[in-house]
Amino acid sequence: AKAEGRSTFRFFTAQMQQRSAARLKLEAELRRALDKRELQLYYQPQCNMQGQLVGVEALLRWMHPELGVVAPVEFIPLAEESGLIVPIGMWVLQEAIEQMRDWRERGIRVPAVAVNLSALQFRQPLLVEQISRLLHEAALPAECLELELTESVVLEDPDDALGLMERLHNLGVRLAIDDFGTGYSSLNYLRRFPVDRLKIDRSFVQDLEQGRGIAIVRAIVSLAHSLGFVTIAEGVETPAQLAQLRRLRCDEVQGFLFARPMALLPFEAWLQRHHMV
Numbered sequence: 001a002k003a004e005g006r007s008t009f010r011f012f013t014a015q016m017q018q019r020s021a022a023r024l025k026l027e028a029e030l031r032r033a034l035d036k037r038e039l040q041l042y043y044q045p046q047c048n049m050q051g052q053l054v055g056v057e058a059l060l061r062w063m064h065p066e067l068g069v070v071a072p073v074e075f076i077p078l079a080e081e082s083g084l085i086v087p088i089g090m091w092v093l094q095e096a097i098e099q100m101r102d103w104r105e106r107g108i109r110v111p112a113v114a115v116n117l118s119a120l121q122f123r124q125p126l127l128v129e130q131i132s133r134l135l136h137e138a139a140l141p142a143e144c145l146e147l148e149l150t151e152s153v154v155l156e157d158p159d160d161a162l163g164l165m166e167r168l169h170n171l172g173v174r175l176a177i178d179d180f181g182t183g184y185s186s187l188n189y190l191r192r193f194p195v196d197r198l199k200i201d202r203s204f205v206q207d208l209e210q211g212r213g214i215a216i217v218r219a220i221v222s223l224a225h226s227l228g229f230v231t232i233a234e235g236v237e238t239p240a241q242l243a244q245l246r247r248l249r250c251d252e253v254q255g256f257l258f259a260r261p262m263a264l265l266p267f268e269a270w271l272q273r274h275h276m277v
C-alpha cells in the first residue's frame, strides 16, 4: 500500500508538472503573441428591435500558429493571472478605437464599439487618461466607445469603481453591465452607478422557453427601464427568443440568430449584405 501511495503521488506530481509546463509554455507564447500580431478582434453586431445596427462588441481571438483560433476562455484566465491582460487589454482598446476611426473615414457607420474590461485593467491608475488620449488621437466622440464591466469587476471595490465610472462617464464613454444577473448583489449599486446599458446574460435568454425565465427577464427589463437604462439581451439564438424579448420590451439584441462574432473582412461583408451601413 505504501508503494502504491508513493507511485500515485509520483503520478500526480508528474501530471502536475506537465500541466504547469504546458501552462508556462502557453503563457510565454501569449507574452509574445502581441508582438507577433497573433491577436485579432472579432466583431459581433448589436441590433435594435427594428433591425438597425446600434453597435458591435469587440471580442478577442488568438491566432495561434499551431493551435489555430484560440477562444478567450482558453487564454483570458491565463492573461488575468499573469497580468498580461493589462497590455493585451490596452491593445484591444487601441485596436477597437483605431478600427472605429477607419470605419468613419470610409463612411461605414458603425455607431459604437463595445470593449470588455477585466478587473485588473479597470484598476490601472492611468486607465481614464489613456482612454481619453486614444479617443482624442482618433478624433472620435467618446460616445463611440462602450466599456463592458461585469458585476464582479464593479463590486470588487464599489467605492473605487464608482469614482472611476463617474470619470469615464464624464468623458462621455458609455458603460454597460455585462452578464447582468449572474453576479452577487445587483440592486444597491445600480442606483448609484452611472450605467447606460444592462446586458441580460445569455442564461436568462436560454430560459425564456419557461414561465420563470420570462418572469425574470420581464423584471430585469422593467427594473432597467425604470432606472433609465437600455437593455440588451445577449446570446439570442432562436426566433422564439427574439419574439419573446420583443414582447417583454427588451430594447436590443445580440446573438448567433443575427451573426456570430466575425473577423474584420467577413464583418464588413456582413454589413454590406444586410445594408447596415
Ligand code: C2E
Binding pocket: 044, 058, 059, 060, 071, 072, 073, 076, 089, 092, 116, 117, 118, 148, 178, 179, 202, 234, 235, 236, 237, 254, 255, 256, 257, 261
Ligand atoms: P462575454 O463578454 O459575455 O461575450 C459574449 C460571448 O458570447 C462571446 O464569446 C460570444 O462569442 C458569445 N456569444 C455571442 N452570441 C452568442 C449566442 O447566440 N450563443 C452563444 N452560445 N454564444 C454567443 P467569446 O468571444 O468566446 O468570449 C468569451 C468571453 O471572453 C467574453 O464573454 C468575455 O468575458 C471574454 N472576452 C472576450 N474578449 C475579451 C477582451 O478583449 N477582453 C477581456 N477582458 N475579456 C474578453
Ligand code: CA
Binding pocket: 057, 116, 148, 178
Ligand atoms: Ca461582453
Ligand code: CA
Binding pocket: 178, 179, 199, 201, 234
Ligand atoms: Ca456577456
Ligand code: CA
Binding pocket: 179
Ligand atoms: Ca460572459
